[in-house]
Amino acid sequence: MANGNKKTDFVYDAEQIQVLEGLEAVRRRPGMYIGGTDTKALHHMVYEVVDNAIDEAMQGRCDHIWITIHKDESVTVTDNGAGIPVGIQQQMGMSALTVVMIKLHAGGKFGGGGYKVSGGLHGVGVSAVNALSTWMETTVKRNGKIYRQRFERGIPVSEVDEIGTCDPNDTGTSQRFLRDDTIFQVFEYDWPTLITRFREMAFLTRGVDFTFVDERPEPAREFNFYFEGGVQTFVRYLNKNREVFHAPIYVDIEVEGTQVEAAIQYTDGYNESIFAFANTINTPDGGSHLTGLRAAITRQVNDYARKQGMLKENDDNFTGDDTRQGMTAIISVKVLE
Incomplete structure (x- = not known):
C-alpha cells in the first residue's frame, strides 16, 4: 500500500528533456571528461594535449616535444610530427583540423590507419581541452604551409587561415590554450607536478626530446629530458x-x-x-x-x-x-x- 509520501506537485514532461549539442556537454559536466575542476583536472588539460604529441612520437613521426607555460598561465604544446590534416573531411564537410578540435570522438585513432598505437582520451582529449579553455589557437605546419585557427570556449572564431610558408620538411602542430576561469577552481600550474609527469613520459618514449619551459618566474626556468635507455x-x-x-x-x-x-x-x-x-x-x-x-x-x-x-x-x-x-x-x- 502507498505510504502517502509520494510527491504529486511537480512538472516532468517533454519540455524537461534536454539535448546538449557539441562541446556544451563538456562545459556542463567537465568531471566526466577530465575528472573535475580541481588542480588534478587543470594539469590533466596539459597532459591530454601532450598525449597527442606522444602519439605522434609513437608512430615515429616526432622526435621533439616542447611545452611552455607563459606568464599569463596559458600553455603551448608543440611537436614536430606530421601536423593535423587541414583538408576537407568529407563526412563533416569542413576542415579536418576544425573537426578534430570541435567534435567529440573525432580523430585518426579509430582504425583509420592514422595511428597504430595511441594514448589519452581517444577523440575526446583535445576537443575537451578546447571546450574548457577561454581561448585556444591551433597552428599547423604541413606541406610547406602554415595554418592557424582560433577558438573561444570551443567555438571557432576564425577559419583555418593560411598564415605563411615553411620548409616542406618542417612539419608539426602547436596548441596554445588558456584555461577557463569560470570553470576551474584553481588557475596556476604546479611546476614540480608537471616536471614529474614529463620526466615519466620521456622515460616511456625513449629517444624523444622533451623541452619544458616556465616563463612565469624571472629568469625563466627550463628542463630538458631525453632518455635513450627507456x-x-x-x-x-x-x-x-x-x-x-x-x-x-x-x-x-x-x-x-x-x-x-x-x-x-x-x-x-x-x-x-x-x-x-x-x-x-x-x-x-x-x-x-x-x-x-x-x-x-x-x-x-x-x-x-x-x-x-x-x-x-x-x-x-x-x-x-x-x-x-x-x-x-x-x-x-x-x-x-
Whole structure:
C-alpha cells in the first residue's frame, strides 16, 4: 500500500528533456571528461594535449616535444610530427583540423590507419581541452604551409587561415590554450607536478626530446629530458638512492602485435615498487600486463630455486610477496588500436 509520501506537485514532461549539442556537454559536466575542476583536472588539460604529441612520437613521426607555460598561465604544446590534416573531411564537410578540435570522438585513432598505437582520451582529449579553455589557437605546419585557427570556449572564431610558408620538411602542430576561469577552481600550474609527469613520459618514449619551459618566474626556468635507455633508465632513476644488487634485467619483445618493455632491479629494501603503463598512460589499478609480470617473476624464481636445489621436493614454493621483496620494476605495453 502507498505510504502517502509520494510527491504529486511537480512538472516532468517533454519540455524537461534536454539535448546538449557539441562541446556544451563538456562545459556542463567537465568531471566526466577530465575528472573535475580541481588542480588534478587543470594539469590533466596539459597532459591530454601532450598525449597527442606522444602519439605522434609513437608512430615515429616526432622526435621533439616542447611545452611552455607563459606568464599569463596559458600553455603551448608543440611537436614536430606530421601536423593535423587541414583538408576537407568529407563526412563533416569542413576542415579536418576544425573537426578534430570541435567534435567529440573525432580523430585518426579509430582504425583509420592514422595511428597504430595511441594514448589519452581517444577523440575526446583535445576537443575537451578546447571546450574548457577561454581561448585556444591551433597552428599547423604541413606541406610547406602554415595554418592557424582560433577558438573561444570551443567555438571557432576564425577559419583555418593560411598564415605563411615553411620548409616542406618542417612539419608539426602547436596548441596554445588558456584555461577557463569560470570553470576551474584553481588557475596556476604546479611546476614540480608537471616536471614529474614529463620526466615519466620521456622515460616511456625513449629517444624523444622533451623541452619544458616556465616563463612565469624571472629568469625563466627550463628542463630538458631525453632518455635513450627507456624503462631501464627509469628503474635506475627510481633506485638512485638505494643499494642495488645488479644491473636492471631488461625485456623488450613483441607479443601478438603488442610491444612489451620491462625492467626489473632488486635492492636492499623490503617493499616492492612496481609501475605499470599502457600506451604511456599510468595504470595504477593494474591490468593483465601487471598481473602477467608478477606471475612470471614468481614462476621463474621458483623454477630457478628448484633447479638449483634451493627448494627441496617437499618445500613450499616462494610466495609472490617473497619473490618481489625489494624489487623495483616497470612494465610498459604499447597496444595496437
